[in-house]
Amino acid sequence: MVDNSVYMKKVQDEADKLLPELKKAKDEIGLNPELGSEEEKSSALLVEILRGHGFEVEYPFFGMHTAFKAVRKGKESGPVIAICAEYDALPGIGHGCGHNIIGTAGVGAGIAVSKLLDELPGEVWVIGTPAEEGHGPHGGSKVRMAAQGVFEGVDVSYMVHPMTGTSMVTGNFLAVTGITLEFKGKTAHAAADAHNGQNALNAAVLTYMAIHANRQQLKRDANAVVHGIITEGGLANNIIPDKAVLRFGVRSSDDTYIPHLIEMVVNSAKGAALATSCELEYTVSAGLKSNLQNDGLEKLFIKTFEALDHEYVDPVAVAKMPPGGSTDFADVTHVVAAIHPMIGLGHKGVAMHSKDFADVSMTPEGDKGLEVGVKALAMASVELLTNPETLAAIKAEFESRRLN
Numbered sequence: 001m002v003d004n005s006v007y008m009k010k011v012q013d014e015a016d017k018l019l020p021e022l023k024k025a026k027d028e029i030g031l032n033p034e035l036g037s038e039e040e041k042s043s044a045l046l047v048e049i050l051r052g053h054g055f056e057v058e059y060p061f062f063g064m065h066t067a068f069k070a071v072r073k074g075k076e077s078g079p080v081i082a083i084c085a086e087y088d089a090l091p092g093i094g095h096g097c098g099h100n101i102i103g104t105a106g107v108g109a110g111i112a113v114s115k116l117l118d119e120l121p122g123e124v125w126v127i128g129t130p131a132e133e134g135h136g137p138h139g140g141s142k143v144r145m146a147a148q149g150v151f152e153g154v155d156v157s158y159m160v161h162p163m164t165g166t167s168m169v170t171g172n173f174l175a176v177t178g179i180t181l182e183f184k185g186k187t188a189h190a191a192a193d194a195h196n197g198q199n200a201l202n203a204a205v206l207t208y209m210a211i212h213a214n215r216q217q218l219k220r221d222a223n224a225v226v227h228g229i230i231t232e233g234g235l236a237n238n239i240i241p242d243k244a245v246l247r248f249g250v251r252s253s254d255d256t257y258i259p260h261l262i263e264m265v266v267n268s269a270k271g272a273a274l275a276t277s278c279e280l281e282y283t284v285s286a287g288l289k290s291n292l293q294n295d296g297l298e299k300l301f302i303k304t305f306e307a308l309d310h311e312y313v314d315p316v317a318v319a320k321m322p323p324g325g326s327t328d329f330a331d332v333t334h335v336v337a338a339i340h341p342m343i344g345l346g347h348k349g350v351a352m353h354s355k356d357f358a359d360v361s362m363t364p365e366g367d368k369g370l371e372v373g374v375k376a377l378a379m380a381s382v383e384l385l386t387n388p389e390t391l392a393a394i395k396a397e398f399e400s401r402r403l404n
Contacts, residue, residue: 033089037136078121197240
């Protein structure tokens with residue numbers, strides 16, 4: 001195995017030089033949150049930084065006006081590493097998922113590694129991936145990118161994601177699919193002429209309760225989760241509603257269980273439509289996969305965290321935790337060796353997807369999370385660019401897991 005300690009020191013030094021610029025960008029994105037598919041200012045800022053450090057950038061990219069692909073090549077051909085960046089915010093909350101940290105950490109890591117590419121083979125990509133939270137026409141952009149060849153030719157891909165509490169080198173993510181249910185009824189005066197109405201809201205409420213009743217029968221070892229809201233249910237209390245809309249998400253650690261959950265939700269709605277004499281229309285989204293693990297990449301990020309003297313939760317303990325969230329990056333793990341480390345910012349007890357977490361991203365702890373994220377990604381990249389044996393083992397494990 002190659003002694004790459006000199007390069008490790010160099011890439012950390014380069015990261016330190018970049019941190020003031022990256023922190024400024026993190027805070028600018030944090031103070032000016034943009035919803036998915038609308039991240040014009042955030043994507044433009046990240047592209048400006050990348051171009052300023054010598055990257056060739058395609059922007060817009062992949063038919064998405066807020067996506068980009070930045071490339072910097074080394075002294076000769078070699079491993080291709082793709083770092084993903086996210087920068088979309090949440091409705092009404094802002095950066096309550098910390099994507100202002102994700103985007104700047106990915107960009108910073110790519111730039112730090114690029115400063116060594118005059119001495120090393122290979123190339124580094126930074127891929128700007130809009131709308132991870134699913135908003136707008138580019139929602140879940142990595143799903144399409146993974147399916148349609150954006151990661152072809154890539155050897156390894158990764159990104160980091162902030163969280164409260166203590167860091168984790170990897171996480172277990174649930175497959176998820178969205179379902180939209182729309183009931184159509186008939187309006188009537190809610191007191192004088194109610195018998196001539198068909199109540200779409202009643203159909204929605206019955207659906208909600210039927211799904212709730214079915215939760216007891218869900219497979220426990222599938223880590224199944226069903227959650228939903230009623231987004232439309234009428235305009236006035238003295239009018240029988242002729243339209244009601246529900247949006248549900250179904251999740252599981254077992255991708256093969258998702259069709260059962262979809263069927264349960266849809267059948268609940270069909271029964272409610274029949275009971276209330278309403279019509280039902282529904283759509284099912286393409287969905288996100290659960291993630292494919294890679295022990296070799298996990299060990300690599302343990303090594304980088306320990307080199308940075310950064311605390312992390314024992315992966316054995318993580319494996320025993322019930323999976324919670326979902327991400328479109330999970331689809332990337334099915335087409336290339338990939339990993340999604342979680343960077344702890346402390347503040348245990350603060351909920352993700354909250355305004356409080358958006359505030360945490362702007363604190364000194366958020367700045368430290370950015371620094372750790374940049375350095376961990378950059379150091380992992382140096383390891384893979386300088387040690388072919390490590391990279392080969394990681395790729396072989398990916399192929400084995402993918403086939404099995």
